[in-house]
Amino acid sequence: MKLLRVIAAAAGWLALATLWFWAWHLKDPHLLFMRRWELPLLLAALAAAIVIAWRFARGMLRPVALGLACAALLMALCNEAASRQHRAEVRAMSGPAAQALGAHFIVGYDDANDVRELARRGLIGGIFVTGRNVKGRTADALREEIQGLQAVRRQAGLPPLIVATDQEGGGVSRLSPLVERQPALSSLLDAEVPEDQLAERARAYGERQGKALAALGVTLNFSPVVDLRPGRAPGRWDLHTRIEERAISADPALTTQVALAYAQGLEAAGVRGTLKHFPGLAGVTADTHHFAAELRTPVAQLAAKDWKPFQEVSKQSDAAIMLGHVILAELDAEYPVSFSRRIVQRVIRGEWGYQGLLVTDDLTMGAAYNRGLCEATVRALDAGVDLLLIAFDHDKYFDAMHCAHQAAGLTARLATQRGALDLPMPERRGAQRLQSFR
Structure with missing residues (x-):
């Protein structure tokens, strides 16, 4: 007993x-x-x-x-x-300052009514459509829903919403079956396509996919994956990242060739691609959907190999770059790349000279969210990241927008507590990039 x-x-x-x-x-x-x-x-x-x-x-x-x-x-x-x-406070926001902040957020949703008023007031810059938005629905229904949200923007005199999705092909095909499920891009290599036909087929793949996405109203696709293949099976706790199954190749030259042709094919159909996930996840074993992760690959090796597809494809296309939630300690031991000002400004904007769109991976992923959504939001904006993605748990948009609003100085006391956000210069540059997107 x-x-x-x-x-x-x-x-x-x-x-x-x-x-x-x-x-x-x-x-x-x-x-x-x-x-x-x-x-x-x-x-x-x-x-x-x-x-x-x-x-x-x-x-x-x-x-x-x-x-x-x-x-x-x-x-x-x-x-x-x-x-x-x-x-309640976010829903009550209005005016140019709130719209300037809202333009940086891409938000998922379950019901279009949840984001309609946010879209009308300019409190979001885009929406993310995924499997929950297509389940049990027709292509016409989704297209009309997106068109309805865009009509709300036009009536309010605001720029069109960015409409983003995650249609890589293969296992990550969020809009299938409304968009034909295509095999992963790596299948072009598996099929041993002659080298002189490889780029042509990759471009045709991108055009075919892009036309289907554009027909629904999608304007930004989070693809292609240009992380290099790590050459190992996913770890026991790698439940969602699984780069080995999604990457094109372990060869940076082949990855660049296929990704560039694919991105240009998307653009020919009116859809912009996204190179992901910088700084390259080949050397990462933890799943950032749930856990903090560190990339220990030397920067010299990354620059010589892993970063080549990001640099070369971004130079020859309008593709955005998605920033992963991994710590690259050699450059910034404190913050993940997705909200590291040091890496964004010194490496991507500075050394590379890249002036295209930067978008975070989903801020409700564990590797970012567990550090504090406020910190991730404010530091990403301060770093000069253009688009903050809040896709999986879209309710967290309200907390993130509230933090950004406070940190921008609209409530001085809380801004001081959380670290004031110096928006003027990043805001002007970011606004120009977002305008060019539209």
Whole structure:
């Protein structure tokens, strides 16, 4: 019996610690699947914990357990209140300053009504369409939905929305079956296409895909993947990145040849491509969808090999570049590339001279979100990144926009606490790049 009491007590404290952690991370993107009933479930669990602590805890353990449970309950309610307040404040924003910030956000959605008013007020710059937007729908329905959002922009006298998606081909074909599912670009190499026909076929692939995307209203495709093939199987915890399955080749010259022709094919159909994921994920083993990651490949090796496709394709096309959430410690040991001013300004804008669009990978991925969405948002804008993607957990847009609004100096006290965002010069340059996109 004594052993059972010890086990029960240990289980109780573990459960209480779990509830504390849950309350602290309320509305975490990893818990999106239970978003609608997350708060009621947590509150019910905490209420049960309070009752159990009152009934079974003894001596000094009772006030400790009750205090922890009540504190977790209060924390959950405060986090929920803050989330609702951010949503209300963002929805009430208006004017040129808010629109200048909003132009930097590409946001996913479940229901077009969720983003219609944001689009009309200029509080977002684009939308991200993916599998949840096509499931059980026709191409005509999606096209009309996108056209309706663009009509709202025209009526408001605002530039068109950027309409982005993730249609790489192969396993990452978010708009299929509305867009024909094509094999991965690497299949052109697997088929041993003669070298003199390789670029021609890659361009034809891009044109075919681009026409289907353009017919729906898509203007920006997050493809091609120009990370080099690592030559190894994905790690045990690599659940989504899986570069070996998505990359074109381990050879930078072949990757450049195929990616450039493909990007030009997309552009011929009126769709801009995106080179991803800088600085190249071939040497990364962790899955940035969930975990922090560091790229330990020497910069000299990256410059000589991994960065060649990014540089060469961007010089000969209008492709954007997507920044990954990996730390390249040799250049910046503190911040991931996606919001490292040192890397964006010194390397990409400076040494490379690249003046095209830069877009972050999804900021609700663990490697960015777990560092603090506010920090990621503000530092990415301050670094001069043009587009911030909030796709998977699109509710987090309201928190990110609220942070950007505060950091831009519209509320001086919070801006001081979080680090003021010096927008004037990046904003002018970014506005020019976004205008050229449209």
